[in-house]
Amino acid sequence: MLELYDNALNVPEILMRWYGDEAQNNYGAFIPFVGTVREESGIEGLSFDIYEPILDRWFEAWQARAKAEGAMVKMAHSKGDVKVHESSYIAAIFSPKRRTALELIGAFVEDFKASAPIWKYDLKDGERLYAKDRSTPISGSGLLGAVQ
Amino acid sequence: MLELYDNALNVPEILMRWYGDEAQNNYGAFIPFVGTVREESGIEGLSFDIYEPILDRWFEAWQARAKAEGAMVKMAHSKGDVKVHESSYIAAIFSPKRRTALELIGAFVEDFKASAPIWKYDLKDGERLYAKDRSTPISGSGLLGAVQ
């Protein structure tokens, strides 16, 4: 379950729907991670570009990994502008066991940060500025730069 | 914030209230852990005893630990009977940074399991049976047994 929304996420709606949808499915642990835009460096908000075809494949691989452990992963993310103190990201693990859930949410959130094809921009003084310093090259980057 | 309830938790109400209460406080990461009673071994549910004075002290120590990292911890737990597929436990970390939040939720949930003065019983065939096999002696246990 991968959900993309224009602008801020409706966190109560999403969390409660996911919780309700899985309530009878015998998962002992449910761990959502909710990411909210922090007020810092004078930004008005953040903005996101997403390349959906590769995000879909990345997420499908994670669904398979979770399923192999009897667990389930869900994710929601914003496209476009999200204001300070609004939420742009939810990831969630449902698992029979707490330890699996704790391990998977950590691994998912870190791999998401390193690999998901999403680009972040600061919204500041009416400009949309690529957050280059906080961005991470995807593993294997630089292939085309090896040639002169 | 430590909340104890008779019987099952109202997960939507608790999660959404906590999220709303902290929405303007510039926490970039919110990670709740929700524990739900699994249907297994033919139980009708679980039941909990809590010794509140020591739980309070344990939780206060955790609040201090979280605060030292700029984070916050909240917890809700059930007393008495909770049916299969109902939830009995929510722990949550609010933190400026995702890595701190991920580390703290894992450490909190594991320490909770090992240290919080809560006793679990299976509800089965009209009986309330101490879940001895799944229980853990608190660190330092056995002091009085060292004497003959």
Place this chain on the structure above:
Amino acid sequence: MVHIEFLGPMNKESLDMEASTLQDVAERLNQDDEVKAWLQTCAVAVNDMLVSSLDTPLNPGDKISLLPPVCGG
């Protein structure tokens, strides 16, 4: 007199006894076969603080709690 409470599944009435250290309490409780079976796995609190030494001094009115193995969540 100190007051001794048996928490959770120990399911035993609290009792009062004379004791100046936890050593005294340990000796008394080891004489009760029903309680003795729990002692190897019980933590001990004095006035709701967990303690780790039998030499812990006790004062009249102190509350001693025995905490058997736990399993929250």
Place this chain on the structure above:
Amino acid sequence: MVHIEFLGPMNKESLDMEASTLQDVAERLNQDDEVKAWLQTCAVAVNDMLVSSLDTPLNPGDKISLLPPVCGG
């Protein structure tokens, strides 16, 4: 012809070129100073699969995507 897309903050119009391997694409893009600055930190996908070798063969109609450093969440 293959089709080349520059994603996210690269903010450049896509282009079409003749190429039989990624090596050909690399040589062409290194001639564009604006693109060249990104190449050291870009990942590459062919038809939405990330690839790791310049020898990756290309077929007419293939879509090649350049993915600069990411930061979701």
